[in-house]
Each structure stands twice: as C-alpha cells, then as structure tokens.
Amino acid sequence: MRKWKRIEEWIFKILSFIAAYSVILILLFLLFVIFKKGAGSLSWDIISSLPKGGYYFGGEGGILNAIVGSLYLSVGATIIAVFIGVPAALFINVQLIRLKRTQEIIRYLLDALWGIPSIVYGAFGFAVMLYFGMNASLIAGIITVALLITPILVRAFDEILKTIPIEMQEAALSLGSTRSETAMRVLFKQGLAGFVTALLLAFGRGIGDAASVLFTAGYTDNIPATFDEPVATLPLAIFFQLSSPIEEVRQRAYAATVVLTIFILIISISARLLSRRYSKNIIK
Numbered sequence: 001m002r003k004w005k006r007i008e009e010w011i012f013k014i015l016s017f018i019a020a021y022s023v024i025l026i027l028l029f030l031l032f033v034i035f036k037k038g039a040g041s042l043s044w045d046i047i048s049s050l051p052k053g054g055y056y057f058g059g060e061g062g063i064l065n066a067i068v069g070s071l072y073l074s075v076g077a078t079i080i081a082v083f084i085g086v087p088a089a090l091f092i093n094v095q096l097i098r099l100k101r102t103q104e105i106i107r108y109l110l111d112a113l114w115g116i117p118s119i120v121y122g123a124f125g126f127a128v129m130l131y132f133g134m135n136a137s138l139i140a141g142i143i144t145v146a147l148l149i150t151p152i153l154v155r156a157f158d159e160i161l162k163t164i165p166i167e168m169q170e171a172a173l174s175l176g177s178t179r180s181e182t183a184m185r186v187l188f189k190q191g192l193a194g195f196v197t198a199l200l201l202a203f204g205r206g207i208g209d210a211a212s213v214l215f216t217a218g219y220t221d222n223i224p225a226t227f228d229e230p231v232a233t234l235p236l237a238i239f240f241q242l243s244s245p246i247e248e249v250r251q252r253a254y255a256a257t258v259v260l261t262i263f264i265l266i267i268s269i270s271a272r273l274l275s276r277r278y279s280k281n282i283i284k
Contacts, residue, residue: 046063048062050223057249064223065232066234069217070235074207077145078153080142081202081206082199084154086153086188090183114151124147125141126216129215136216137230138226144212145213150202152198156197159194161194168187169187172185193275200270207267218230220232234263238253238257241253
C-alpha cells in the first residue's frame, strides 16, 4: 500500500513539474518567435513616423499613429472604467456586506460580462453608433473598450476587497465613521495593491484588444486631434498588415507585434512590482 502511495506521489510531482514548466516554455517560445520575426524590422523610424504614401504597398513610414492611438484609446477607457468600477466594487463590499445573495448575483453577472467575447461588445457599440448616427471615432472606441474592461476591473478589485476581514469595517463604523468613509479610508486603502493590479490588468486588456474596436474606432494614418476622428490601434495595424500579400508589409506587422508585446510585458511587470510595494501597507 505504501509503495503505491509513493508511486502515486511521484507521478503527481512529475505531472505538476511538467505542467508548471510547460507554461514557462510556451511563454518563452512565444516571445522567441515574436522577437525573431519582428526585431529585425523594428527601427526608430518605424516607431517614430506616421505611414506615408504607399505605406501598405511597401512604401516608407511607420506605426506611430497606431502606438499613440492605442494609448489614447486604452487610457481613456481605463479612466472611465475606474470611475465606474471602483465605486461599484466598494458598494458590493460595503453597502451589500450583509446581503450575500445579492452579492453573489452581482458577481455572477459581472463574471458573465467578463466572459462575453469582445467582438460582441464591438457589435453592440456599432449598433449604438448607427442608432445615434455616429461615425467610427476615438470616443466610440473608448466607450466600447470601457464597457469591455469595466467588469474586469470590478471583479479583480472585488476579489481583493472581499478578503479584507469584516471586523475592520465594523471597527471603523463603531468609531463613528460613515460607510463612505469606511469604504475609502479602510477598504480602498487596504485593497490598494489589488486596485493597482486590477487597473493594469484592465489597461492591458484594453490596449491589446482588436475585436471591440474593429467596427467602432475605425482606422487612420493620422493621430486624431479630436474625439470624433477615427483612430488606429496596434492590434488593428497588425491585423491589416499581416493580411497584406507584400512581405515587407507583413514584416512591419511583426515589428508592431514586438511593440505591443513590450507594452504588455511592461504592464505585467509593473503590476507585480507595484502590488508588492503597496502590499507592505496592508494591516494583517
């Protein structure tokens, strides 16, 4: 009996080892392929210049329009998501703290919204645009992406807030704090590390999504000067250029992939570092 238990334990260890390191190997292989295909085409000229005449037929130019457009769109969407998501997450964990059933229903609905494919959000945004007579634009893309990432921010922040002991809230209330003061001075402060992680997670999803902006943001070779102008994004730049039959244009798509990957890596590393930094102030 002991012999079989030892064999079972060794099999479990081996399978766990393979599973854990397979994830690392897949990530390294992914990064290797992306940087091998795109690093050779990446240059300062591509990063710092706008597309010029004949760019999509192998002409000169770069992807500055897509880089700036991605930042415009994802920053704007993240700001909207924060203004909606933070009060929502705090409301769930303060005002509804005794209503467990209601909390479960709201969390289920948020999980459902999180799981909806981004192309559905894009189709919804497109339908709303047609109803109001709007054109594809920066503001339409921002609103659509905000709808996409708000459930992500709320649920990610909520998962941290619900780990905070209820006794901390009760202590604050017993000392005369209002529920709004308790939410901001106790829960938000204790959940700050989780908020930073949720914020960067939502931002990363926004900057890397293509389907939600395919119908709503449009595409342009210029940097938008107003909210009602179309905007280019890195995911769409990659999509359009990879569809080209011209090899040089496809290589530029891989260069854009490298830029987008670097953005995502920076966001992931920043989330980890900032989370550790703010975790030091948490009362345990």
